[in-house]
Amino acid sequence: MARKIRISFPGDGASVTADLLEDDAPNTCEALWGLLPLRLKAIHDIWSGHQVLAHLDNKVVLEPENVLTYLPMPGDIFYYYRPAHYFRGAPYGRSESAEVGIVYDRDTRPQGPRGPEAVNLFANISSGRDQFAKACEDMIYRGQKELLIEKVE
Amino acid sequence: MRKMLFELNGTKAVAEMLEDVVPKTCDAVWKILPVEGMSIHANWASREIMLHLAGDKILRLPAEGQLRRTTAPGDIVYFWRSPQMSRGKQLAYGAQFQRELSEFAIFYGEPAGGGLAAEDPPRTGRDSNLQVSTLFARFIDAPAEFLRKCEEIRHRGLQKLVVTRLEG
Numbered sequence: 001m002a003r004k005i006r007i008s009f010p011g012d013g014a015s016v017t018a019d020l021l022e023d024d025a026p027n028t029c030e031a032l033w034g035l036l037p038l039r040l041k042a043i044h045d046i047w048s049g050h051q052v053l054a055h056l057d058n059k060v061v062l063e064p065e066n067v068l069t070y071l072p073m074p075g076d077i078f079y080y081y082r083p084a085h086y087f088r089g090a091p092y093g094r095s096e097s098a099e100v101g102i103v104y105d106r107d108t109r110p111q112g113p114r115g116p117e118a119v120n121l122f123a124n125i126s127s128g129r130d131q132f133a134k135a136c137e138d139m140i141y142r143g144q145k146e147l148l149i150e151k152v153e
Numbered sequence: 154m155r156k157m158l159f160e161l162n163g164t165k166a167v168a169e170m171l172e173d174v175v176p177k178t179c180d181a182v183w184k185i186l187p188v189e190g191m192s193i194h195a196n197w198a199s200r201e202i203m204l205h206l207a208g209d210k211i212l213r214l215p216a217e218g219q220l221r222r223t224t225a226p227g228d229i230v231y232f233w234r235s236p237q238m239s240r241g242k243q244l245a246y247g248a249q250f251q252r253e254l255s256e257f258a259i260f261y262g263e264p265a266g267g268g269l270a271a272e273d274p275p276r277t278g279r280d281s282n283l284q285v286s287t288l289f290a291r292f293i294d295a296p297a298e299f300l301r302k303c304e305e306i307r308h309r310g311l312q313k314l315v316v317t318r319l320e321g
Contacts, residue, residue, distance in 0.1 A: 048196075140193060
């Protein structure tokens, strides 16, 4: 049985449960599981559509895995890493970044200035997505929110 | 060239209209000034904020000028999208924006790709005349503090933006 994680916006009372995709992304799942619990600042993406991001410590550098997915489905959760100076320009291009991304609705494609980016798809939301999606979209209007990722044991 | 003043959260920037390139769009925009509203950050089009045109300020203009697929920092674009292009509802938009979009799109920083997703023809219907995207002005004086306030909308949420004629 797949391990599960809970992702919450404590300020909104919205949370989801997600199944880790351990068969497709075993190394990413193991690495992320080992970091939990995580309390992060989430921010809405500005390139990719209906997607929010939370920045991890940049030391969390994982190899590409299960990266055929650059057309994710709503509910998909992924890990993404870019090295410093991967893109041109400040503030985003020059900085190294390790991130967890959550796709909350259709019409989403992880991407940056150069186009689509392949990401490590490692989990999928199995319950509670509707209310959680509203809390994600609300970030467009209200800005950043605190995000909590925990093990479900 | 006519100029517009943008005021955002205590900061100001000046843009010049591209009247020699898109005179009809510039005339139409000039007539509705001043406009104000809560500006919102883009979630497809990179470092861009938008100001929705509301009520009697809504513009429904035909395309003018060169077909354009990318943007640069400092570009200000008139954007219209047909109601049938939209899916679902945008939570915080006024009712009139839940289907149709009429807005200024303000590209404030680099990278301002602006087109890779926002101008994707299959997704937008641009090639079916269901969308108009006309570059009509560019910032000629946009202090760093103004650009930082644009960026802050992503972090803090909606902010009031006022656009007026700059005369004299």
